[in-house]
Amino acid sequence: MRAILLLVTSLLTLQVMAEPPHGYPFLPFDKAMQQARIENKPLFVYFGRYGCGYCEKTNKEAFSDKQVHAAYTKHYILAYVDSESGKRVRLPSGEQVTEREVGTRYNAFVTPVFTFLTADGQPLLRLVGVQRIVDLRQADSKVQQLLTKASKP
Amino acid sequence: MKLQIAWLGLLIAAAPLSAQAQPWKFDEPVTVTKTHNKKIFHHLESAGRHNIAVSADTIAVAWEDNRDGTPRIYLARKARSSREFSQEVKISGKGDAFEPSLIALDNHQFALAWEEDARIHARLVTPAKLGPVIILGERDAMQASLASHDQQLLLVYSRRDGRFGRIWMQAIEIDGQTLHPKHGCAVDADPAQDEQLYPAVVSLADRIIVAWEDRRPGHTIIMTAQNSDLKSCRFNSPQRISEGSSRSNPTYGKGHGVARVALAQYGTGQVLAAWADKRDFREGYDIYSANYRPGNKQLFGPNLKVQDSFGGIAQQWHTTVAGDPSGRLVVGWDDKRDGDANIMLSWREDDGWSDDVAVPGADGTGEQNHPTISLDREGNLHLAWIERTTVNGPTRLRYLFGQAIK
Secondary structure, three states: OHHHHHHHHHHHHHHHHHOOOOOOOOEOHHHHHHHHHHHOOOEEEEEEOOOOHHHHHHHHHOOOOHHHHHHHHHHOEEEEEEOOOOOEEEOOOOOEEEHHHHHHHOOOOOOOEEEEEOOOOOEEEEEEOOOOHHHHHHHHHHHHHHHHHHHOO | OHHHHHHHHHHHHHHHHHHHOOOEEEOOOEEOOOOOOOOOOOEOOOOOOOOEEEEOOEEEEEEEEOOOOOOEEEEEEEEOOOOOOOOOEEOOOOOOEEEEEEEEOOOOOEEEEEEEOOEEEEEEEOOOOEOOOEEOOOOOEEEEEEEEEOOEEEEEEEEEEOOEEEEEEEEEEEEOOEEEEEEEEEOOOOOOOOOEEEEEEEEOOOOEEEEEEEOOOOOOEEEEEEEOOOOOOOOOOOEEOOOOOOOOOOOOOOOOOEEEEEEEEEOOOEEEEEEEEOOOHHHOOEEEEEEEOOOOOOOEOOOEEOOOHHHHHOOEEEEEEEEOOOOOEEEEEEEOOOOOOEEEEEEEEOOEEOOOEEOOOOOOOOEEEEEEEEEOOOOOEEEEEEEEOOOOOOEEEEEEEEEEOO
8 A cells, every 4th residue: 555655656746847737738839839720829838847846836836826727728728848858749830850859949948938929839928937926927918918919900 | 247248258369269279170061962942851860969970981961851741861971072962862761760870880881770650770871772671679669879899780779668768779780781680688677767768879899888868866867887798788787977966956846957968989998978968057058078987986977068168158959979099079069159059069178178169161140050970080070960041941951071180
């Protein structure tokens, strides 16, 4: 029984270290790009890394907020990129590259980096490093304002 | 701030001195393949970044591109005296193929290994023809890297073993133009505790050294193991090469990131490991290295930063390393310290690593990145890289020769 508990605990710990925050429908980068085009919604791209402390801190202290969750799941298609991973994604141009290469092109030189993109991949806003609840809320407001402004004739 | 500006000024003033002392005189770059347009993307990628090799006076470059809609492996060759590469030959088959690792054998011959439809493939290339392809059995295998030892290829790669990738070494006998798989083994005899990825391998006279990315401590580190009994396929217990960071956050996370180790043999029985390392997390990845120390309990020595002080204002990517029998040793990468992505080099000097130098012809406007380098027996530098005029735009594959200055 103790061994099973230890195994479950270690698996949960691994998930926390390697992945985006729980309860958010993050997709691989290429799937998210496709979905964003289909729904004509902006993208929120989370560049993380296995074992990234500041990602874990942001997950626990900011993405756990209910209003952040509500805003980000409503307003954006969410993409997660492990910026050291060799997993391949297909870009809209047809080019196939690794997630690490996606990180290189979006200059994810530290982790986390959060990039807001239009549905066709144009950068809107970028956040670098640990984010607080207020940072994520303000970024969402700013991006929504930008999109509203851009949609006016 | 004033102090930083003064320090930068001092560094700028010192830069021309290092440029004058560089050990190669570079030709004009040439294009490796004439097949390029806005829908074709060339990639120079492989575990260990072995995409260029020199056998006698034949230079070969291996890459992947999607010219017919499917990623495939191609090889182009040229004689050193020629200004142009030959028409490239297709190396891979019908499947999606990625990350070719290329090594030189004797007499203008080469060996390649690559991933195709999630299996590792390999074949020989002679001046006259292509040898038959061998396919290693298991699925979910990737990230091949090659070395040679006597009449054998040593192929390392990551293959799925349960939940995790595990580094495997496969010995392959060379019989004329044909390859025959022989013994193979997991480099770490213990079951993988987490992902083992992107291996590199070198072969010395009496031993084999493998290095790879390993996620066992909850973040990525560089590990190594050696086999000093070539009749067996048993490696010693793995050891860590990349050191921990003094700035690790005690509350969150497990440690800093590292990526894509490359190995090079130089001098007599000396080996350098180099990789991208984010221990100084505010600066992004830096290039770090460690020297193999034969006879020591710890196989690799202290970690040394390769890049110079200017490197701190940019991030470094795509580490490549080469050595020669005389003891020359050079590390290459790309970074954007000058605004555009340029190919940078640093070489071993008596007292450490040289100042960084942007390679003439592989710098300037547009993007120059994804370098792969090789030193031939005379110490001449051979460099191939990817050139883009716009970010995410179409690519061209370029080559440059650096004549060793005696």
